[in-house]
Amino acid sequence: MNIEQFYPLFLQADKVTIDSRKIARNDIFFAFSGDNFNAATLAEKAIEDGALAVIIEQPEFENRAKNIFYVPSTLEFLQQLAIYHRSKLNIPFIGLTGSNGKTTTKELIHAVLSEKFNVQYTYGNLNNHIGVPLTILSIKPEHEMAVIEMGANHQKEIEFLCTISQPDFGYITNFGKAHLEGFGGFEGVIKGKSELYDYLKENNQTIIVNENDPIQVEKTENYSPKITFGKAESDYNFEAFSEDHFVGLIYQGEKAVSKLTGEYNFTNLCAAASLGLHFGIDFDKIRHAVEQYTPTNMRSQVVKKENRTLVLDTYNANPSSMTASLHNFITFEGSKTIIIGDMLELGDESKKEHQNILELAKTLGFDTVITVGKHFKGINPSDLAFENTAELTEYLQQHKIQSENILLKGSRGIALEKVIDFI
Secondary structure: OOHHHHHHHHHHOOEEEOOHHHOOOOEEEEOOOEOOEOHHHHHHHHHHOOOOEEEEOOHHHHHHOOOEEEOOOHHHHHHHHHHHHHHOOOOOEEEEEOOOOHHHHHHHHHHHHOOOOOEEEOOOOOOOOOHHHHHHHOOOOOOOEEEEEOOOOOOOHHHHHHHHHOOOEEEEOOOOOOOHHHHOOHHHHHHHHOHHHHHHHHOOOEEEEEOOOHHHHHHOOOOOOEEEEOOOOOOEOOEEEEEOOEEEEEEOOEEEEEEEEOHHHHHHHHHHHHHHHHOOOOHHHHHHHHHHOOOOOOOOEEEEEOOEEEEEEOOOOOHHHHHHHHHHHOOOOOOEEEEEEOOOOOHHHHHHHHHHHHHHHHHHOOOEEEEEOHHHHOOOOOOOEEOOHHHHHHHHHHOOOOOOEEEEEOOHHHOHHHHHHHO
8 A cells, every 4th residue: 555545545534543542433543553552453443433444554454354454654654644645735834843832832823823714733742753744634625724833852853843744934932951861962952953944944935033032043044034023123023011920912002911921921922923914914813812812731821729829830841941930930929839840851961950940949039849759859858849749749638838829830741730639
């Protein structure tokens, strides 16, 4: 089975899935197998349940039912199918990556562009070598734009994802201290993320540039075409303001306030607004999108609970985003408790970076500092240093936090959201 032969069948399908629990009638199921599970054993049942086709990499299952197709690698076939489908799509593709703020920026861009266009975009955090192809394969004839988030934790990942998504526009949110272990330090982060710039330059595509970011400016100097924001002389210039700790932007005297906290979200708003203006969307509609967007994904999410304010930022953490979160949270009025979890994938820099964050927390003067995770516990002599969320939960059941404001910030692997019900 080759891609060209299979493509007409793909066009008849409702969707592509790799999750056997979510197979519906007229779906195409890619049977990904792991070390302890052979998904090809589900192929026959998938067809019986109404799947249009099943892709397997175990030839002995191919003849069990009609439309079970053997390929040497289900992953490579998925990726090649996505590339072929992308070649048939004549709509703008916006690709974005960065160390912090990728998902929030993607969702803001989607919200703004959806005021005028039918936009397909990366769902959730499906931004890797599997998620990007799945997103592309979800694009239907009715879609007018696509927004593709690309994540990476080592060199050459963004380069590869660009060969699949082939973006016409690209934006790097920032360069921060994330995945230092995989990238080989901060310079490695810059090089790895800049693979998006490399693709765009090689293909004469448009780069979106925050001109307040010296790295972005340096990497895109003397390049055209690009869309710029951040300076008075930029294509688009915005002013920042805040209202009850929610960040907003002002464009030509008109205000739009979001439901996001943190000054670091200002540039995310600017990127989305710049793209909206570039594609001819009135600022009134951009304001509507910004004000209606409600974060629900534990990223800069503000929640009121029993007359207290909780800031939930538990989906990801690295030294850059942690520093920004602490500086933002200290501006809240009233007593403040921070619950900070380990920052993962920092390699040899881990101890130093955790020490830096702990020192910053002490310097800023929060009323209470609670840490969760082995990295923090190894350097924090406090009685409020817990090895995991289970230990913290046990503590919270006996000791209620009295502060008016509580920040929860940590890496996904720490799962700080598990303690929310006990605060």
